[in-house]
Structures are given as C-alpha cells and as structure tokens.
Amino acid sequence: MNVNGTHYRTIWPDPDNQQSIKIIDQRYLPHQFVTRTLSSPDDAFRAINQMLVRGAGLIGATAGYGMYLAALTADPKRIHEDLQAAAELLISARPTAVNLAWAVHRVLTAVSSLASATEIRSTARFAAEEIADEDARYCRQIGQHGKEVIDTIWHRKGKQCVNILTHCNAGWLAFVDYGSATAPIYAARDDGINLHVWVDETRPWNQGARLTCWELEQEGIAHTLITDNAGGHLMQCGEVDLILVGSDRTTHTGDVANKIGTYLKALAARDNDIPFYVALPSSTFDWTLDKGTEISIEQRSGEEITQISGLTEDGRRETISITSASTRAKNYGFDITPARLVTGLITERGVVPAERSAIHALFPDLCSSPGHSNR
C-alpha cells in the first residue's frame, strides 16, 4: 500500500541482511513512520505481544517469519526441539487471531521431515515468504469479490456515494497488503465508485482513529472519524449503506470473533436492515470450533482504558490518565458476532453465507484436512 507515495508491505525481508525481517512499528502511527528489525523468534514474539504488529493476517505473517528466525538461530544439533519451543512461544503471544497458530504450524509442517539445518532454514524461509505472499494475494482477491457488493449498492443508489462503516483496522496494516475489509473499498475506488467511509475510533487502542484514518488518507479515500457509539445513530439516520469489518477468527459455522464492539454494530445493522459483511482470508477460519463462544477472548491491561496516549502540540508523545487512580478497568479485546447477524463472508474464493454448509462447500479442501486444524 501507499505510504507518502511509496509502496510498502507491512512486513518484508531485510534487503541488507538475509538474517532479519523488517516491520512497521504501528504503535507510532499516524504521527511517526517507524520501522524495526526482527532478528530472533523473541523479537517476533515481542512484536506480536506488544502490538508493534497487529491484525490477524500480519500476526500470521510475523509468526511465519518468526519461525524462520528460530530456524536461523537454533542449535543445528537440536533444531527440531528449538523450533518446537519457538512455536510454543510464538503461539502464546496473543490468543484470539487464529492465523498465528495456523502460520506456525504451516512452517513446522514444512520442515518436519527434514534433517539438515541448511535445508530446514531455506525451507522455513520459503514457507514464511509463501504465507506473506499468499496473504497479500488473497486480500487482493477479497477486494475483487467484495467490490461487487459495493457496486450493487452503488447502482441501487443511482450511482450516489456509498457510505461504508468499518470498525477497527482490518486494512493493509492488519495484513501484508490491501487488507481484508479495506480491499473491497480500494478495488471499488479503482473502478470509479464514489464512496465514503465512517471509521469507528475503536477504543481503547484506537486502531480506527490512528490506523484506518491514516491508511485511508494515504489512499485518498474520503472518510470521517466517529466515536464507537455513533454508528447506531448514523444507521437510524440512513447514513450507512454497508458495514464491512474483518475477523480475527471465524468458526467453520460462521460465528465471527472481531474487535470488541463489532457485535453491537451487527445488532444495530440488523435492526436497521443494513448489510453486515465480514471480509477474511481462509487462514482466519477455525475448522475445529463449532461455536464462537468457544473462542478465547484476549484481555489486555486496564491501563489501555484508563490512560490515553497522543501527540502534544509541541510534538511530544505523552500518555495521560483519564480516570482517578483507583478506577479499575476490564479490557476485553474482542467479541463474538453470531453467524445469524452476518449477511455474508467475503473470502478469496468468493462471497459466501455465514453457514457451515456453504463455507464447507467453498473450502472442501481445507475443512476436511487435519493439517488445517488451527489450534
């Protein structure tokens, strides 16, 4: 995607050093564009755990490269044991996005029958690059399928501006390129469709305010930031034509785990007869869980709610408290939107109802393969 006119992916092999990987440190956006170098599986763990990188697809790609770095730094005599330890560490970094364990297992499987350290290292790198390239390709395909949904609304409205509401950042920054929920927006824009995006701020980490707004600005897409509570009102006023969100884990029965607050948007959408679509690559399906309520929901530090960070007028980054020191806060990262509230899932293979039979029919190769268990 575009950063001040230059194309970037969110993660890429260091062109100056075969032994390291580069990422964008998303904690500093939108005020500073900071890149970091990952040189070990511990670096990859910290990048995921402390949210230098975030978003299901990018977490998966970082974990894939983390396994490559583990192969590089492992003791050649006990390389499989070291890889196993790195896999456990990486999988523990965050609990909800299923792409994490999926990517780790994909690299482990690729090297499982190999004995030579040299071969394991080159195979792990190849597998990690394949994960990243596939993520970008699938998101582009999601864009091609998802733009049809936008196009239909555009024609129904007599080619007047389509208003899309999104929650959190399921954009380029959450994947390797294009994004999931933003890919249809970029593809529709490329086709000349006139659109505008309502961006939920997405408290407490403010992925919408900090990341989605920045991304859309870089791409020249008209957008307006709103508070997380404003969506229902806008829907009642007829200001929202479509809701497009991402997913961190979707069960093979169609229940969707996504950023906290997504469920409330889906409820308001149903009450107001507004289509609610979820965009996801197949790496975000969990083929082992039947119910969304079984998905592990991340809880993060209460300080993310009681404090807020930003830039002062004179350009300093500051964190301030917004509550009394004794206020206790519970910080749930995700919620579950039941399949019945989802109009459709936009995947790399097409748009499908959020129903077990339809999902299985579109992905017969994945739903039945034990190799695609994501736990």
Ligand SMILES: CSC[C@H]1O[C@H](OP(=O)(O)O)[C@H](O)[C@@H]1O
């Ligand atoms: C579909 S990935 C984008 C997804 O990731 C976000 O979570 P986080 O920023 O905590 O990694 C959120 O659920 C977005 O929808």
